[in-house]
Amino acid sequence: MVDVETYINDLKETITHRDPNQSEFQEAVFTVLDSLKPVLKKHPEYVKANILASLVEPERVIQFRVPWQDDEGNFHVNRGFRVQFNSAIGPYKGGLRLHPSVNLSIVKFLGFEQILKNSLTGLPIGGGKGGSDFDPKGKSDSEIMRFCQSFMTELQKFIGPDLDVPAGDIGVGGREIGFLYGQYKRLNGFQGGILTGKGLEYGGSLARTEATGFGLIYYLNALIKDQGDTLKGKTVKISGAGNVAIYALKKAQENGANVVTVSDSNGYVYDPNGIDLATVKQIKEVERGRIKEYADRVSTAKYFEGSVWDLDIDYDIALPCATQNEIDETQAKLMVKDGVKYVAEGANMPSNSAAIAVYKDSKIVYGPAKAANAGGVAVSALEMSQNSERLSWTFEDVDNRLKDIMENIYQKSADADKEYDLGKDFQAGANIAGFEKVAKAMLAQGLV
Ligand SMILES: NC(=O)C1=CN([C@@H]2O[C@H](COP(=O)(O)OP(=O)(O)OC[C@H]3O[C@@H](n4cnc5c(N)ncnc54)[C@H](OP(=O)(O)O)[C@@H]3O)[C@@H](O)[C@H]2O)C=CC1
Ligand SMILES: O=C(O)CCC(=O)C(=O)O
Numbered sequence: 001m002v003d004v005e006t007y008i009n010d011l012k013e014t015i016t017h018r019d020p021n022q023s024e025f026q027e028a029v030f031t032v033l034d035s036l037k038p039v040l041k042k043h044p045e046y047v048k049a050n051i052l053a054s055l056v057e058p059e060r061v062i063q064f065r066v067p068w069q070d071d072e073g074n075f076h077v078n079r080g081f082r083v084q085f086n087s088a089i090g091p092y093k094g095g096l097r098l099h100p101s102v103n104l105s106i107v108k109f110l111g112f113e114q115i116l117k118n119s120l121t122g123l124p125i126g127g128g129k130g131g132s133d134f135d136p137k138g139k140s141d142s143e144i145m146r147f148c149q150s151f152m153t154e155l156q157k158f159i160g161p162d163l164d165v166p167a168g169d170i171g172v173g174g175r176e177i178g179f180l181y182g183q184y185k186r187l188n189g190f191q192g193g194i195l196t197g198k199g200l201e202y203g204g205s206l207a208r209t210e211a212t213g214f215g216l217i218y219y220l221n222a223l224i225k226d227q228g229d230t231l232k233g234k235t236v237k238i239s240g241a242g243n244v245a246i247y248a249l250k251k252a253q254e255n256g257a258n259v260v261t262v263s264d265s266n267g268y269v270y271d272p273n274g275i276d277l278a279t280v281k282q283i284k285e286v287e288r289g290r291i292k293e294y295a296d297r298v299s300t301a302k303y304f305e306g307s308v309w310d311l312d313i314d315y316d317i318a319l320p321c322a323t324q325n326e327i328d329e330t331q332a333k334l335m336v337k338d339g340v341k342y343v344a345e346g347a348n349m350p351s352n353s354a355a356i357a358v359y360k361d362s363k364i365v366y367g368p369a370k371a372a373n374a375g376g377v378a379v380s381a382l383e384m385s386q387n388s389e390r391l392s393w394t395f396e397d398v399d400n401r402l403k404d405i406m407e408n409i410y411q412k413s414a415d416a417d418k419e420y421d422l423g424k425d426f427q428a429g430a431n432i433a434g435f436e437k438v439a440k441a442m443l444a445q446g447l448v
Contacts, residue, residue, distance in 0.1 A: 004040045007047050008033050015056060022105035024324060028112050028349055029056050031356075035428035036435055038420040043439075051439050054448075058111065060084040063104070064154040066132055068147045071140055079103075080151050082130035083111040084164055088441040088448075091162050092128030093118055093377060095169030098147075098176065102131045106324070110169070110348055114377070116434030117370035120409045123381040128164055130155070136171045148179035156184050161193030161387070167380050168197045170323065173243060174209070178202075193387035196380035200392075205383035207398040208376070212346065213247025214399065215375015216319065217255060218406035220344045223367050223426070226414060229341075232256035235315040238275075239263045239308045240322035241284050241291050244346040244373065248319055250277055260315065261308050263322065264291040268308035271301035307331070314339050321346030329354035336362045345369035360425065371409050371430040378405045 002010070012030055019025060033052065040047050062082040069075055081104060084092040094114040097107070107129050115127030134147055159166060168177055177197045184194050198204035207214070217231070224231055234257045238245050241262040249259050258274050269275070269291055279297055283289045295303035304311065309320075309331035318340050320326055324347065332355035335343070343359055344367035345351065351359070351366075359366040379402055386392055409430070416422075416436075417429035442448070 002047065004037050004047065007040065007052075008037060011052055011056065014053075019105070022108060024105045024109040024349070025112065027353060028109040031353060031427075032112075032116065032431050032435070035425075035431040038422075039432050039435060045443065046439050049443055049447075051442050054442060055086065055115070055438070056112070058083050058085045058108065059087060061104070061108075062155075062158050066134065066147065066151050066154065068143070068150045070143055078132045078134040078147070080130070080132045080154060081107045082155060082158060082164070082166070083107050083128060084158070085111040085127040085129070086115040086438065087126040088438050088445065089119060090124035090126045091160075092164035093125035093167075093380065094127060094129040095131075095167045095376075096172050096176075096180075097129070097131035097169040098134050098136050098171030099131070100133050100135045102133045107131055109324070113348055113370050115438060116431060117374045118377055118381075119434040119437045120371055120412060120430060121374050121378040121381060121405055122408060123378060123405075125377065125381050128166070129169070130166055131169065131172075136176070141175070144176060145179045148176055149183040152180045152183035153187065156187050159194060161191055161384070165193060165380070165384060166195055167377070168243070170242070173197075174199055192390075193384050196383040198383070203383075203387050205379055205386055205398055206393065206395040207402060208379045208383055209243065210247040210250070210399075211379035211402055212244045212373050212376030213249070213321070214251045215378065215402055215406045216244070216248045216321070216344060216346045216372050217251035218375065218403045219367060219372045219410055220317070220319075220342065221255065222407045222410035223344065223365060224342060226410070227365060231317075234258070234317050235260060236317045236319060237261045237308060237311070237315050238319045238321055238346075239268070239326060239350070240320070240347065241280055242321070244376070245321035246277070246280060246284065248321055248346050249275060249280065252319070253277065257317070260313070261311065262291060262294070263308040265322075266290060267292060267303055267305040268311065269294045269298075269301045269303050270311060270313070271298060273300045275301075309334070312338060316341050318343045319346055320350035322350065323347055324349040325352045327351045327355045329358055331355065332358035335359075335364065340364055343367065344372045346373050348373065356427065365424065366427060367410075368427040368430050370434065371413050371426065374409055375402050375406055378402060
């Protein structure tokens with residue numbers, strides 16, 4: 001049998017050869033492959049069954065065109081995707097992203113990450129992701145509705161409550177889920193469990209809106225506590241000002257942290273007195289405005305164009321909650337200089353590989369995305385459970401379950417770190433813990 005190093009190198013070569021331009025997908029997969037080496041050495045049966053070759057290849061990739069008409073009567077055509085990556089432990093589950101940067105590489109990286117993330121939740125959900133290169137910014141509600149209806153007209157052929165259950169991601173919140181759900185129902189009749197992140201009036205779960213941000217802080221609390229430390233009194237930088245950032249901000253403040261930044265793709269606000277949650281919610285959730293407007297309303301805040309990770313201030317905790325590859329090596333080195341002790345990722349793959357290497361070299365304790373931001377999809381799975389039993393659980397019930405799930409995720413990653421003697425590498429720990437369940441299921445199910 002081939003040795004593990006050769007097996008992994010051959011696999012990387014195949015991936016590079018097959019999809020040479022999918023840099024985000026390669027980045028996500030190669031990181032996981034490298035961290036799985038100790039497991040493969042211990043379990044040669046995974047190599048023998050060539051499980052990893054199946055793991056890195058989506059079960060199905062669906063690409064389609066999405067024609068829609070703007071308010072002036074002009075016709076547009078965008079590209080839609082759904083990657084049904086792995087159903088070994090449950091129906092495909094993962095969000096839909098609407099952003100001009102969306103392409104197959106991005107949807108595949110997100111779908112791949114979702115496999116191990118969903119496994120870590122302990123709930124029976126497989127991995128998938130989708131989206132479109134449509135830009136929702138500046139569009140009217142009617143334009144958003146027409147786009148969502150067109151997108152779902154095609155997507156509905158491929159999804160189902162026990163087959164594939166999409167949800168939100170960047171650019172897809174309650175408004176978009178409502179339009180997508182309405183179109184699905186119009187074409188197929190009532191199927192409550194077809195999407196998650198639904199409105200509370202039509203089958204949504206309490207605490208789904210808050211889940212990713214709250215879950216991030218529950219995970220962070222577990223990680224910090226294990227280092228004998230506390231979130232109380234810490235200075236925190238958050239990037240982004242969307243769904244994940246807003247509820248991470250809220251929960252971090254409730255835990256006594258001083259969050260001094262939020263951002264969007266144009267720039268960031270710095271408020272040493274602490275960001276005012278109500279103002280951010282008003283600008284972003286109600287007015288759909290730009291974060292620059294925050295500094296016009298709060299006199300202690302300053303607005304700067306560019307990346308929040310270039311702001312040179314002393315702080316303790318970095319919570320990237322915007323997008324992939326928002327932190328590079330130079331910015332990670334600035335974190336070290338600024339005294340950062342913990343990084344926990346609300347966004348998917350926000351730190352590039354070189355940045356992660358800096359965290360590890362400088363002993364920054366690093367909570368990777370697939371563990372730290374799993375709260376959103378976990379509560380989505382709880383929404384599916386509630387839909388199946390036609391019941392609605394209380395906010396407190398869902399929130400308590402979320403907290404338990406996030407603490408368990410940290411514990412599983414920490415246990416794998418110990419078992420494989422990884423030296424506080426919670427990224428490798430999360431990859432290993434997520435992988436083992438999926439690999440066992442794939443092995444049990446034969447060559448599928
Ligand atoms: N929503 C969820 O439940 C989950 C989300 N995630 C991940 O969290 C991250 C944020 O998602 P979410 O909050 O839902 O999305 P939103 O659309 O609600 O917010 C995204 C935020 O990130 C900013 N942003 C987006 N792209 C860029 C960019 N290229 N550069 C700088 N800032 C950018 C946006 O600014 P602007 O308005 O200017 O574009 C906005 O402030 C994503 O990585 C997503 O995959 C992970 C798990 C679950
Ligand atoms: O709730 C879901 O199904 C999607 C969550 C998601 O897209 C993510 O975890 O990145």
